[in-house]
Amino acid sequence: MSEYIEHDQQGLSVGIVARKNFTFAAPPSEMVLENGTRFGPITLAYETYGTPAADRRNAILVLHALSGDAHAAGIHSREDPKPGWWDIMIGPGKGIDTDKFFVVSTNILGSCMGSTGPRSINPATGKAYGHNFPLVTIGDMVRAQKALMDHLGIEKILAVIGGSIGGMQVLEWCVRYPEMVFAAVPLATTTRHSALAIAFNEVARQAIMADPNWNHGDYYQGPRPDMGLAVARMIGHITYLSDEAMRHKFGRRLQDKSDFSFNFDADFQVESYLRYQGTKFVERFDANSFLYITKAADYFDLERQHGAGSLVGAFAKGKARFLVVSFTSDWLYPTYQSRAIVKALKKNGLEVSFCEIEAEWGHDAFLLPNTRLTSLIKGFLERVYTEIRQQ
Amino acid sequence: MSEYIEHDQQGLSVGIVARKNFTFAAPPSEMVLENGTRFGPITLAYETYGTPAADRRNAILVLHALSGDAHAAGIHSREDPKPGWWDIMIGPGKGIDTDKFFVVSTNILGSCMGSTGPRSINPATGKAYGHNFPLVTIGDMVRAQKALMDHLGIEKILAVIGGSIGGMQVLEWCVRYPEMVFAAVPLATTTRHSALAIAFNEVARQAIMADPNWNHGDYYQGPRPDMGLAVARMIGHITYLSDEAMRHKFGRRLQDKSDFSFNFDADFQVESYLRYQGTKFVERFDANSFLYITKAADYFDLERQHGAGSLVGAFAKGKARFLVVSFTSDWLYPTYQSRAIVKALKKNGLEVSFCEIEAEWGHDAFLLPNTRLTSLIKGFLERVYTEIRQQ
Numbered sequence: 001m002s003e004y005i006e007h008d009q010q011g012l013s014v015g016i017v018a019r020k021n022f023t024f025a026a027p028p029s030e031m032v033l034e035n036g037t038r039f040g041p042i043t044l045a046y047e048t049y050g051t052p053a054a055d056r057r058n059a060i061l062v063l064h065a066l067s068g069d070a071h072a073a074g075i076h077s078r079e080d081p082k083p084g085w086w087d088i089m090i091g092p093g094k095g096i097d098t099d100k101f102f103v104v105s106t107n108i109l110g111s112c113m114g115s116t117g118p119r120s121i122n123p124a125t126g127k128a129y130g131h132n133f134p135l136v137t138i139g140d141m142v143r144a145q146k147a148l149m150d151h152l153g154i155e156k157i158l159a160v161i162g163g164s165i166g167g168m169q170v171l172e173w174c175v176r177y178p179e180m181v182f183a184a185v186p187l188a189t190t191t192r193h194s195a196l197a198i199a200f201n202e203v204a205r206q207a208i209m210a211d212p213n214w215n216h217g218d219y220y221q222g223p224r225p226d227m228g229l230a231v232a233r234m235i236g237h238i239t240y241l242s243d244e245a246m247r248h249k250f251g252r253r254l255q256d257k258s259d260f261s262f263n264f265d266a267d268f269q270v271e272s273y274l275r276y277q278g279t280k281f282v283e284r285f286d287a288n289s290f291l292y293i294t295k296a297a298d299y300f301d302l303e304r305q306h307g308a309g310s311l312v313g314a315f316a317k318g319k320a321r322f323l324v325v326s327f328t329s330d331w332l333y334p335t336y337q338s339r340a341i342v343k344a345l346k347k348n349g350l351e352v353s354f355c356e357i358e359a360e361w362g363h364d365a366f367l368l369p370n371t372r373l374t375s376l377i378k379g380f381l382e383r384v385y386t387e388i389r390q391q
Numbered sequence: 392m393s394e395y396i397e398h399d400q401q402g403l404s405v406g407i408v409a410r411k412n413f414t415f416a417a418p419p420s421e422m423v424l425e426n427g428t429r430f431g432p433i434t435l436a437y438e439t440y441g442t443p444a445a446d447r448r449n450a451i452l453v454l455h456a457l458s459g460d461a462h463a464a465g466i467h468s469r470e471d472p473k474p475g476w477w478d479i480m481i482g483p484g485k486g487i488d489t490d491k492f493f494v495v496s497t498n499i500l501g502s503c504m505g506s507t508g509p510r511s512i513n514p515a516t517g518k519a520y521g522h523n524f525p526l527v528t529i530g531d532m533v534r535a536q537k538a539l540m541d542h543l544g545i546e547k548i549l550a551v552i553g554g555s556i557g558g559m560q561v562l563e564w565c566v567r568y569p570e571m572v573f574a575a576v577p578l579a580t581t582t583r584h585s586a587l588a589i590a591f592n593e594v595a596r597q598a599i600m601a602d603p604n605w606n607h608g609d610y611y612q613g614p615r616p617d618m619g620l621a622v623a624r625m626i627g628h629i630t631y632l633s634d635e636a637m638r639h640k641f642g643r644r645l646q647d648k649s650d651f652s653f654n655f656d657a658d659f660q661v662e663s664y665l666r667y668q669g670t671k672f673v674e675r676f677d678a679n680s681f682l683y684i685t686k687a688a689d690y691f692d693l694e695r696q697h698g699a700g701s702l703v704g705a706f707a708k709g710k711a712r713f714l715v716v717s718f719t720s721d722w723l724y725p726t727y728q729s730r731a732i733v734k735a736l737k738k739n740g741l742e743v744s745f746c747e748i749e750a751e752w753g754h755d756a757f758l759l760p761n762t763r764l765t766s767l768i769k770g771f772l773e774r775v776y777t778e779i780r781q782q
Contacts, residue, residue, distance in 0.1 A: 135653040192588070195637035195661040201663040203530055203625040205655065206669070210618035223709040234594040235626065237619035238587070243725070248584035252692065260690055262426040262526040264596065264682060268689070270586040271593040278597070291655060298659070301643065301652055331634070 017047050017074040017084075021114065024146050025244035030035075031144065034137045041123065044113025044148050045070045050098035052154075054133045055183075057388050059154045060096060060381070061145065062086065062105040062163030063169040066236070066293055067285055069113035072105035073098070096161070096373035096381065098176050104152065108169070109144045110136045110292045118288035119220065123176060130288060133219030136213030138165070138300040142172045149180070156182055158388055159381060160320075163187035163366035164333070165293065171341070173316045175306045183384040184320040185377060188330050188366040190337040191302035191311055197332055200239050201294040204232035208287045217288050228279030230288040237277045242329040246270060311344040318345065322352040323380040323386070325373065327365040353380065408438050408465040408475075413539050422535065425528045432514065435539050436461045436505025438496035440481060441489035443545075448573075448779050450545045451487060451772070452536065453477065453496040454553030454560040457627070457684055458676055460504035463496035464489070479760050485718070486765035487552070487772065493542065499560070500535045501527045501683045509679035510611065521679060522608030529691040533563045540571070547573055549779055550772060551711075554578035554757035555724070556684065559691045562732070563595065565709045567699045574775040575711040576768060578642065578723050579757040581728040582693035582702055588723055591630050592685040595623035599678045608679050620678040621669030628668045630761060631711075633720040633753035702735040708737065712778070713743040714771040718756040744771065 023043040025028065030040030047070045052059060062072050062087065072089035089095045090103055107115040110133070118133035139269045149157065160173045160181055167189025174184050193201070211228025213219055241249070250270035254260075257267070266272040307314030322345055326338035335356050347353040355370050359365035366373070395597045412432040414420065421431030438461045439590070443450060453463050455476065464481035466472045480486045481494055498506040509524035540548065551564045551572050558580025565575050584592070602619030604610055632640070641661035645651075648658070657663040698705030713736055717729035726747050748763050750756035757764070 035651075194605060194645060195641040195659070196632075196634045196641065198643070198659050199629050199632075199637060199661050199665060202657075202659075202665055203622060203629065205623045206625060207601075208667070209655065210598075210622055211601065212603060231594060231598045231601055231622065234590075234597060238590050238594065241587075241590075243585060243587045243722070246590060246625060250586040252586065252589070260426075264600065264686065266593075268586070268589050268593075270590050274590060274593055275597070295655065334634070 017049060017071075017076065019070070019076065019114065019302050020046050020048070022046060022151050024144075024147055031135055031140065033140050035045045035135055038132050039067040039134050039136075042109065042116045042144055043114075043120075044106050044109065044116075044144055046104060046148060047071060047073075047084075048105075049073050050101050051370075052102040056154050057156060057158060058101045058385065059149075059152075059157050060103045061149070061157050061160045061173075062090065062096070062103055063160065063166035064105070064108065064291075065162070065164035065166050066297070067182070067281070068107075068166070068258075070105050070107040070115075071113075073103070087130075089374060089377065092365050095377040097378070098226070100385065101158065101381065104148070106145055106148055108141045108293070110141065110289060110296065112286035112289040117286065118217065118292060119286045125387045128220040132219060133288065133292065135292065135295060137296050138168050138172050139176065139305070141296070142176055144231070145169070145173075146177060146180075149370050155356070156180055156388070159183040159185060159384060160375070161185040162189075163185070164189055164363065165297050168297065171302055172300075174320050175302065175314055178319040181320045182388050183322070183380070185323045185325070185380065186341065187325045187373075188327055188333055188363055190333040191314070191341060192300060194337075197239075198298045200235060200332075201298055204235045205291050205294060207231040207235065208291060213285075214287060217291075219287075224282070225287045226282040229285065229290060230275075232287075232290055233281040233285075234274040234278045237274055239332045240362055240364040242331055242358045242360070244329055245362045245364075248360060249273075279330060310342060312347045315344050315350065317347045318348060318350055319386055320350070323376065324352060324354045325366070325376065326356045327359040327361075327363070328356060329360050330363040330365065332363040399702060408440060408462075408467065410461070410467065410505065411437050411439070413542050415538055422531065424525055424531050426526055429523050430525050430527075433500065433507045433535055434505075434511075435497050435500065435507075437495060437539060438462060438464075438475075439496075440464050440494040441492050442505055443493040443543075445505045445650070446549055447493070448549060449492050449547050449776065450540075450543075450548050451492045451494045452540070452548050452564075453481065453487070453714045454536075454551065454557035455492055455496070455499065456553070456555035457681075458672070459498075459557070460502070461496050461498040461506075461685060462504075464494070476758070480765060480768065486768040488769070492549065492772065492777065495539070495545075497536055497539055498682070499532045499689065501532065501680060503677035503680040508677065509608065509683060510677045518660055519611040523681060524679065526683060526686060526690075528687050529559050529563050530567065532687070533560050534564055536560070536564075537568060537571075547571055547779070548633070550574040550576060552576040552578070552768070553580075555580055555754065556688050559688065562693055563691075565711050566693065566705055569708050569710040571777050572711045574713070574771070576714045576716070576771065577732065578716045578720055578764075579754055581724040582705070582732060583691060583695070584689050585728075588630075589689045589779055591626055591723075592689055595626045596682050596685060598626065599624040599682060602678075605678060608682075610678075611633060615673070616678045617673040620673050620676065620681060621666075623678075623681055624672040624676075625665040625669045628665055630723045631753055631755040633722055633751070635720050635751045636753045636755075639751060640664075663775050700713050702731060706735050706739045706741065709739060709741055711741070713741060714767065715743060715745045715769065716757070717747045718750040718752070718754070719747060721754040721756065723754040
């Protein structure tokens with residue numbers, strides 16, 4: 001592998017990792033998508049951390065949420081020192097220990113972070129796909145990941161791990177390729193969106209599509225729908241927090257002033273926070289990818305697609321050992337949804353550990369430092385790694 | 392009074408009511424607003440139902456929420472048969488019985504339903520105020536209502552009743568004019584917005600201000616920011632419902648089709664519902680009024696303004712008898728916020744009845760038919776009407 005791990009002067013791990021790409025090799029490099037259309041060529045951006053064992057049974061597949069990317073851990077260079085989105089969890093000696101495990105992290109199909117998505121150039125036209133990009137599903141994303149695993153020579157994945165939309169992919173992996181998944185860790189996720197979750201996504205999409213610059217998705221030659229995307233991201237950030245989290249983080253504290261502005265400036269800290277999150281997001285994310293990925297999440301319905309309406313039926317094919325984790329203050333995917341997963345897994349006689357972690361940071365909790373979560377994942381991986389080597 | 396009550400063939404009451412206006416009479420017809428500026432002229436649209444008693448001690452003031460208007464009960468004419476927004480509660484023999492009580496309902500200052508607001512013509516310029524409209528507060532709205540009460544010759548109001556932002560006005564009335572308020576019914580409300588409530592409002596405002604047609608509030612000569620306002624309203628509708636309410640009302644049911652569209656149409660019923668609510672709203676409401684009223688609600692902070700940070704201190708001046716009502720599934724103004732009101736009232740030795748009504752319809756519950764709510768209000772009004780006449 002081209003990456004290496006070193007330590008800085010404070011003894012913190014600094015993994016310098018390389019960006020990699022995988023393009024479907026077999027001509028015509030296409031996939032038949034769930035909506036029935038043929039689509040290609042497809043490229044997936046990915047990164048790896050750690051070293052594969054000789055039998056490749058130490059592989060862990062990490063799957064990101066809506067706006068994530070392949071850069072889950074380490075840094076790209078001294079000049080580009082932004083750590084990966086789950087660097088607190090992945091690295092030497094960390095919860096997902098790269099001294100032991102070979103970690104693969106890949107950007108999802110439909111995103112804008114290196115994998116093929118609406119912003120990619122359609123070789124047939126020489127222009128960005130835009131609204132001609134097909135509506136890919138969570139199933140399509142996972143099938144593309146399967147091709148990457150084949151490419152890397154990984155026949156059995158020790159553990160598939162992800163939160164939120166990444167957690168949906170974990171569940172999809174378990175029922176679509178049960179023979180390949182030895183263990184699974186779905187975090188802060190659901191088998192299907194509630195009406196509330198769909199509602200939030202729909203309003204966010206409407207905010208983007210209301211921006212005249214969106215131009216029905218055809219904006220890559222002109223101004224981008226930044227205003228709409230910023231509003232969409234603000235809506236998202238409300239769902240990632242919770243009443244309690246916001247009360248602790250912001251309360252009614254004012255921003256840089258002792259009294260109200262009596263105009264439409266950001267008076268409250270929570271307003272500044274949301275505006276900042278919106279503005280920052282448009283610098284790195286593509287509005288069309290936001291539309292496509294949220295729609296894929298809304299369509300995801302494990303019981304409908306794999307169990308004819310029954311979640312117990314959907315998991316009937318499952319074989320993995322599970323660690324299911326929810327967070328008390330997550331009101332996007334509340335604990336009752338994780339409990340439904342646990343119940344259905346148990347009815348199928350599958351081995352499942354479940355933990356609801358007391359956390360006040362809402363849905364975002366799975367991305368934040370949490371010793372409980374780290375030790376749970378670390379312990380679970382130790383155990384399943386022992387088990388896979390005994391087989 | 393000019394209105395009369397008749398009955399239709401089904402025996403239902405049909406109150407035909409007249410629109411009325413009150414314009415501050417004393418020259419220069421101005422108010423000094425809380426932000427320190429002078430503003431006028433001011434007109435308030437209002438309606439009345441029932442007949443004032445000789446001593447005018449049967450008056451009830453009904454205060455509407457964000458997008459309401461003065462038309463709370465009855466219909467305007469056979470040709471305009473839309474009943475008032477609280478017609479289920481106000482009328483002969485109803486919870487607020489117009490056979491006994493003289494009900495006054497007025498559109499708030501800053502709205503667009505007949506009272507002076509950003510869409511009104513500024514006589515100094517001959518053009519709509521737009522962004523030159525001052526940022527009025529809940530206190531300013533209540534002070535304008537006080538002038539209307541004076542105009543109607545009502546020195547003591549039997550009960551001030553309202554939900555949501557109307558409930559904020561109820562609380563403001565109680566501490567600002569304690570001698571005038573005999574009883575008060577704040578429904579589904581709060582003494583100050585949580586960070587979460589501010590966050591929702593801020594994102595809704597950003598959606599409006601992101602619409603290029605908004606043009607910094609100066610759009611009355613050109614196209615209106617309908618797209619932005621529709622998104623803002625959709626955000627509002629999410630907060631008016633609840634996870635449970637949406638699950639029962641929509642679940643994951645599809646709209647008019649057996650499968651997904653695999654495009655960005657409204658696949659789910661909840662998506663169609665939100666789009667419809669957004670589209671319908673722009674026909675009747677002004678985007679600037681939405682901005683001004685939500686900001687007033689965010690600024691409202693009873694403890695800060697009237698109690699130097701203490702809610703107990705804020706209610707120290709209060710004299711009214713209270714009926715406080717919250718709803719189990721209201722996550723915009725959860726029950727804990729009503730309990731804080733009740734606690735502070737009791738610490739001041741005030742008489743208070745509190746009821747948390749089991750309801751699955753979220754914040755909207757206070758506007759929906761509910762026999763429990765109706766009988767609570769009816770019983771409370773009977774009692775305080777007996778008490779006021781014994782004084």
